[in-house]
């Protein structure tokens with residue numbers, strides 16, 4: 106504990122002329138969980154995709170476990186132990202659920218990074234898709250696709266997991282599985298199982314957001330307005346406005362929003 | 366799982382015995398001309414399979430396969446001229462065409478989508494024009510005679526059959542291996558394959574190298590059995606042939622390309638005998654049919670039919 110796993114300094118991203126992320130400073134201690142919130146278009150996905158090496162950094166630095174990863178391609182970053190679960194389901198449609206996970210798990214075998222490759226069966230059972238192993242991924246409903254996404258992200262045995270809105274649009278049952286797993290895998294006593302050393306996830310749902318992260322960051326129009334323990338973040342004026350807006354919107358929808 | 370695996374092995378062995386016996390005794394029932402036709406169909410099947418690895422498994426729609434076919438053919442020519450034997454020459458054809466696959470693949474690996482298709486098409490046109498212009502090396506459109514002594518048509522047939530089966534076996538092992546799984550992942554979802562840590566560049570170049578080598582093997586066999594090579598071996602329509610046969614027969618299967626190649630070789634032959642040059646029209650119609658009616662190709666259709674007949678789920 107107390108060691109820095111990820112250190113981000115002055116991270117900026119421009120899409121053509123548009124500044125999607127502006128000089129973000131952020132750090133994650135080993136063993137910690139960070140939630141990132143912010144309105145649509147705030148730059149949450151952009152931030153995670155920069156960290157994952159999927160987007161080219163415009164300026165700033167990213168240091169992961171003492172290594173500068175800014176210039177690395179996405180596969181190299183992944184090989185170093187940063188795993189990104191994209192915002193939308195991203196599975197291999199024509200392959201079976203089992204093949205999806207096996208394909209993800211064999212990276213760590215090919216790379217020889219770990220002695221024992223995580224067993225495909227263990228992973229499938231972990232996310233509750235054990236009975237769906239032979240189904241082609243394209244046939245899974247949305248929630249199960251997300252479970253598969255998570256199983257694949259974990260199959261690479263990441264040190265740092267970046268989960269982009271892992272429960273958005275997901276049915277309640279699957280969402281609970283996903284959140285339960287994220288919580289368990291990042292808690293100090295079970296961390297040894299998968300070797301996860303840190304978790305950053307984005308989320309719109311405030312119930313989830315304030316539940317288990319150690320720190321929360323609030324992004325707004327590409328700027329990290331505040332980054333602190335949940336209690337402090339809640340007090341920030343812009344955050345209060347944002348949460349109130351969200352609540353109004355949900356009241357407006359008339360059903361508490363989430364399971365629409 | 367256990368019983369299923371052994372059942373699969375049993376099925377595989379049965380299929381193998383039937384196929385081997387069938388193809389083994391085939392020449393007894395065929396005339397000289399038909400033996401030549403089947404030999405040609407097998408070679409073109411190997412050629413189509415080389416394209417299928419690149420397209421059906423790794424998802425790259427390449428129109429450059431004739432480059433490697435031509436390179437393999439000319440490698441055989443010069444290897445024979447240099448006094449090397451058939452086996453060594455064929456291996457050399459695989460090797461040299463594989464090197465070309467590596468080089469071409471490395472040059473175009475970053476290009477995506479429709480552009481990729483265009484660049485490979487232009488590439489095969491370029492190679493054809495180069496072959497046409499450098500008569501001293503290729504004999505141009507008149508071509509060159511491959512200096513070899515034929516052991517006989519039936520002997521050639523068995524040679525080609527052996528090489529085809531070896532190639533099929535190699536391809537089956539490849540696509541069932543962890544490497545094969547990576548290729549299918551890249552075909553299905555490039556983005557996620559990259560996110561999971563696979564270097565797209567590396568695996569695509571690797572596929573091009575292997576596909577190039579196998580196309581070179583086919584080109585070499587073709588040159589050897591026909592006793593002749595010309596710049597036409599590089600012609601882009603030959604690339605298109607591989608695309609058509611594979612899609613028709615069933616992309617993403619190892620046997621499909623052979624089915625497609627055999628079907629169209631016979632169709633072309635029959636049609637040209639009966640009514641001249643309507644082959645392109647027929648091929649066009651078949652392709653449309655393939656894409657619309659049986660997207661998994663003739664082989665997929667057969668597989669499903671067999672599956673239904675057994676009361677299984679097909680696939």
Ligand SMILES: Nc1ncnc2c1ncn2[C@@H]1O[C@H](COP(=O)(O)OP(=O)(O)OP(=O)(O)O)[C@@H](O)[C@H]1O
Nearest residue numbers: 120123125143144145146147148149150151152192
């Ligand atoms: N590839 C791109 N090209 C151009 N602009 C982009 C691109 N990707 C994102 N943007 C823009 O950058 C801004 C930030 O997008 P981003 O996806 O990071 O937001 P987000 O916080 O994840 O939003 P959401 O909650 O909707 O997922 C948005 O205005 C978006 O339109």
Ligand SMILES: [Mg+2]
Nearest residue numbers: 149150151192
């Ligand atoms: Mg987003």
